[in-house]
Amino acid sequence: MSFLEIKNLHVEVEDKKILKGLTLTVEKGQVAAIMGPNGSGKSTLAYVLAGKPGYQITEGDILLNGESILEMAPDERAAKGVFLAFQYPVEVPGVATMTFLRTSLNAQRKTRGEGEVSTPEFMKLVRETSAHLGISADMLKRGVNVGFSGGEKKRQEILQMAVLQPRLAVLDETDSGLDIDALKVVADGVNRLRSPERSMIVITHYQRLLNYIVPDVVHVMAKGKVVRTGGKELALELEAKGYAEYVGEAA
Numbered sequence: 637m638s639f640l641e642i643k644n645l646h647v648e649v650e651d652k653k654i655l656k657g658l659t660l661t662v663e664k665g666q667v668a669a670i671m672g673p674n675g676s677g678k679s680t681l682a683y684v685l686a687g688k689p690g691y692q693i694t695e696g697d698i699l700l701n702g703e704s705i706l707e708m709a710p711d712e713r714a715a716k717g718v719f720l721a722f723q724y725p726v727e728v729p730g731v732a733t734m735t736f737l738r739t740s741l742n743a744q745r746k747t748r749g750e751g752e753v754s755t756p757e758f759m760k761l762v763r764e765t766s767a768h769l770g771i772s773a774d775m776l777k778r779g780v781n782v783g784f785s786g787g788e789k790k791r792q793e794i795l796q797m798a799v800l801q802p803r804l805a806v807l808d809e810t811d812s813g814l815d816i817d818a819l820k821v822v823a824d825g826v827n828r829l830r831s832p833e834r835s836m837i838v839i840t841h842y843q844r845l846l847n848y849i850v851p852d853v854v855h856v857m858a859k860g861k862v863v864r865t866g867g868k869e870l871a872l873e874l875e876a877k878g879y880a881e882y883v884g885e886a887a
């Protein structure tokens with residue numbers, strides 16, 4: 637059994653069909669890259685996995701560890717280990733990053749019937765991970781993402797992932813807007829979280845990211861479904877040839 641099984645998924649937003657029969661499996665421990673043209677439905681897939689409201693699933697199913705998650709609220713999914721790093725991270729004024737991280741972690745633990753994380757354990761994890769990611773103590777005291785640069789927000793997403801230790805992490809264009817050094821820092825942060833117990837879906841437009849986060853498999857999405865699957869060399873092919881053949885073919 638695959639850890640994530642998406643079967644013939646059809647999704648509409650405001651009566652507009654966006655995902656049209658998407659089938660995708662991700663194995664336990666696998667890092668799967670998803671590439672595809674603008675508007676092909678990549679972010680929609682990420683939101684549907686996380687359980688964002690407003691998406692109607694008209695057909696198909698999503699199984700996590702053999703269990704359908706379609707009826708689960710976003711917080712239940714999070715407690716089951718689903719994590720989404722946003723393409724456009726949101727600012728949360730008035731909530732310090734530290735408080736946010738700790739509250740999120742404890743909420744998830746509570747839903748799982750676990751006790752709260754101890755202060756020393758939590759502080760150690762945040763300090764170590766922040767140091768690796770180049771996030772200063774000052775930034776941890778500021779409101780979540782408030783006034784952070786694009787690249788700083790992306791680092792915060794990886795910090796959240798490191799604290800929450802998800803079973804399925806979905807990273808939506810975590811590389812967009814990163815300079816070369818930040819790209820390496822973020823990729824290194826992701827690589828440190830690779831584990832046989834953690835599956836990752838890395839959505840990206842650029843082959844460059846996949847030099848640093850080497851995927852086990854690459855899927856191409858076009859017009860609301862997966863149209864091709866291959867090894868990491870597929871990303872190079874796409875870089876060279878573009879999406880013309882898929883955009884025509886998947887119509």
Ligand SMILES: Nc1ncnc2c1ncn2[C@@H]1O[C@H](COP(=O)(O)OP(=O)(O)OP(=O)(O)O)[C@@H](O)[C@H]1O
Pocket residue numbers: 649650652654672673674675676677678679680681723
């Ligand atoms: N709330 C909405 N209302 C109407 N259309 C929507 C809505 N959300 C998404 N769409 C449409 O669904 C399609 C897929 O959008 P999505 O954001 O999933 O694409 P994407 O593959 O992530 O693109 P990009 O590479 O540009 O990030 C687009 O045509 C978009 O306009």
Ligand SMILES: [Mg+2]
Pocket residue numbers: 678679680723808
């Ligand atoms: Mg997108």
